[in-house]
Amino acid sequence: MxxxxxxxxxxxxxxxxxxxxxxxxxxxxxxxxxxxxxxxxxxxxxxxxxxxxxxxxxxxxxxxxxxxxxxxxxxxxxxxxxxxxxxxxxxxxxxxxxxxxxxxxxxxxxxxxxxxxxxxxxYSRIEQKEEQEKKVLTAGELTIDLDNFALLKSGREIKLTAKEFHILKLFISHPSRVYTKAQIYSLVWEDDYYGDENVINVHMRRLREKIEDDPSKPRYIKTLWGIGYKLGEF
The missing domain is CATH 3.40.50.2300 (Response regulator)
Known part of the structure; x- marks a missing residue:
């Protein structure tokens, strides 16, 4: 078809x-x-x-x-x-x-x-599998409900776009890993990275504005300058 x-x-x-x-x-x-x-x-x-x-x-x-x-x-x-x-x-x-x-x-x-x-x-196949597994991921005050494609912070729901959700899920699923922008793009977009940082920068900034108490001093997604990003320690 x-x-x-x-x-x-x-x-x-x-x-x-x-x-x-x-x-x-x-x-x-x-x-x-x-x-x-x-x-x-x-x-x-x-x-x-x-x-x-x-x-x-x-x-x-x-x-x-x-x-x-x-x-x-x-x-x-x-x-x-x-x-x-x-x-x-x-x-x-x-x-x-x-x-x-x-x-x-x-x-x-x-x-x-x-x-x-x-x-x-x-993603459709992943979501169907996750719905069957009924997983919940947590980091600090954040809880990702994979059943309902939802994010809670201290019990309060935070609305994310699909890409923001998958970026956050990537970090919380692998809390000790450091990801470069190219790796994030490859894993979340499942496409070759064309070197345009704007797409990653916009998504990361928007995600931080939603989940961080102070986006200028992020706790959840840390920047490793010249390398990439990783989940903060909790």
């Missing part, structure tokens, strides 16, 4: 070019050219991934992203020429999974799309 992608891009030439390339790779692509149209298409079909431009008419990509995240955890790959949008798209309340800056090569775009679908399929 073909994986189905919702492609949301208002530039007709780019939209058609991307659709042509992904179709050649054996993917089914449904096109939308503005945010309102994309919402209607999404409501009436089932997709494996959304490929989203942020600069859209009628309903911009950021607002579209917020609406989708209220309904679904479908993988969303951002296409954007504005670096300033990255922080918003990956951050609190938005929850995009990854991004590729414009202009991009079709080879890299295809690789990112396939990797995102592969990760989603893999």
């Amino acid at each position: 073909k994986h189905k992608i919702l492609l949301v891009e208002d530039d007709v030439a780019i939209n058609d070019m991307v659709k042509g390339q992904l179709t050649k790779e054996g993917l089914e692509v449904v096109q939308a050219f503005d945010g309102e149209e994309a919402l209607g298409v999404f409501a009436n079909d089932v997709f494996d991934l959304i490929l989203l431009d942020l600069m859209l008419p009628k309903l911009d990509g950021m607002e579209f992203l917020k609406i989708i995240r209220e309904k679904s955890m479908i993988p969303i790959l951002i296409m954007s020429a504005k670096d300033g949008d990255l922080d918003k798209a990956l951050g609190l309340g938005f929850g995009a999974d990854d991004y590729i800056p414009k202009p991009f090569s079709m080879i890299e775009l295809t690789a990112r799309v396939k990797a995102a679908i592969r990760r989603a399929t893999h």
Whole structure:
């Protein structure tokens, strides 16, 4: 069965070019050219991934992203020429999974799309297994409930995006290990690390803002300068 992608891009030439390339790779692509149209298409079909431009008419990509995240955890790959949008798209309340800056090569775009679908399929299998095992992980005041995909701090629930959850789970599952940014990207995104630190930096900062009493002096995720990160000692 073909994986189905919702492609949301208002530039007709780019939209058609991307659709042509992904179709050649054996993917089914449904096109939308503005945010309102994309919402209607999404409501009436089932997709494996959304490929989203942020600069859209009628309903911009950021607002579209917020609406989708209220309904679904479908993988969303951002296409954007504005670096300033990255922080918003990956951050609190938005929850995009990854991004590729414009202009991009079709080879890299295809690789990112396939990797995102592969990760989603893999995580789905992991979550099914974890639901059967009913595990709970703890560190200090933090408790990760794998059954319900939830984080509690001193009994209070903290909302995390999917990527934030898996990053924190990685550290708490292996409390003595030090992870480089490349290793975090490889293990959480399950993709080759392209050397762009922005994605990791944004996720780490947002995660710390949610779980730390003082994000400027983190207790839970420690930085080892020039090396990477590790879980604090409790």
